[in-house]
Amino acid sequence: QLQLQESGPGLVKPSETLSLTCTVSGGSISSSSYYWGWIRQPPGKGLEWIGSIYYSGSTYYNPSLKSRVTISVDTSKNQFSLKLSSVTAADTAVYYCARRVTISRTSDAFDIWGQGTMVTVSS
Amino acid sequence: SSELTQDPAVSVALGQTVRITCQGDSLRSYYASWYQQKPGQAPVLVIYGKNNRPSGIPDRFSGSSSGNTASLTITGAQAEDEADYYCNSRDSSGNHLLVFGGGTKLTVL
Secondary structure, eight states: OOEEEEESOSEEOTTSOEEEEEEEESSOTTOTTEEEEEEEEOTTSOOEEEEEEETTSOEEEOTTTTTTEEEEEETTTTEEEEEEOSOOGGGOEEEEEEEEEEEETTEEEEEEEOOOEEEEEOO | OOOOEEOSEEEEOTTSOEEEEEEOGGGGTSOOEEEEEOTTSOOEEEEBTTTBOOTTOOTTEEEEEETTEEEEEESSOOGGGOEEEEEEEEOTTOSSOEEEOOOEEEEEO
């Protein structure tokens, strides 16, 4: 079955760029039925949507993070990636990648999630 | 942008029924999806659309929607249902921007 796996550094220095990759296995990232997203969760807090990408490269970002976020897709490697620039301690969180399935014009959901990766911003 | 509001905490006696709600303007136009998250684990989708359960989710979980409020109901709550629950939907703008509720901590007594 389809699986997602996040990878990347667990420690990033303040003001630097956080970079994570999500590898999709057991299925193709190029399916027209799905978007692919990044969600994060600071310690002890709730979930925050960061952004989503379609296999064609169309992107959608959380307005509160838009100026610092870039999400890209590499269909040849069946991967999509997150870059978050100018990080501060407030960006310390577990970062999840997930598949978003569109059920209808008014309904969609994150149906498959990666296990998450903890990223700490500290000098 | 829009927001989704959830009660921070709800409790239910073992075997009883509990409803967890999510309020937001976008829910007048879009269905919510609901996620269960246990400590140290990734979220798991439990309800999506009008009232759909992914394979493997017990039928004691159900969803409904009215006006600006979406609800997740657990009929006959079990000890293993103790978890955080999050709702998620599109932003009111309708252009694939998404928003999560703040989450509800469910305690099964």
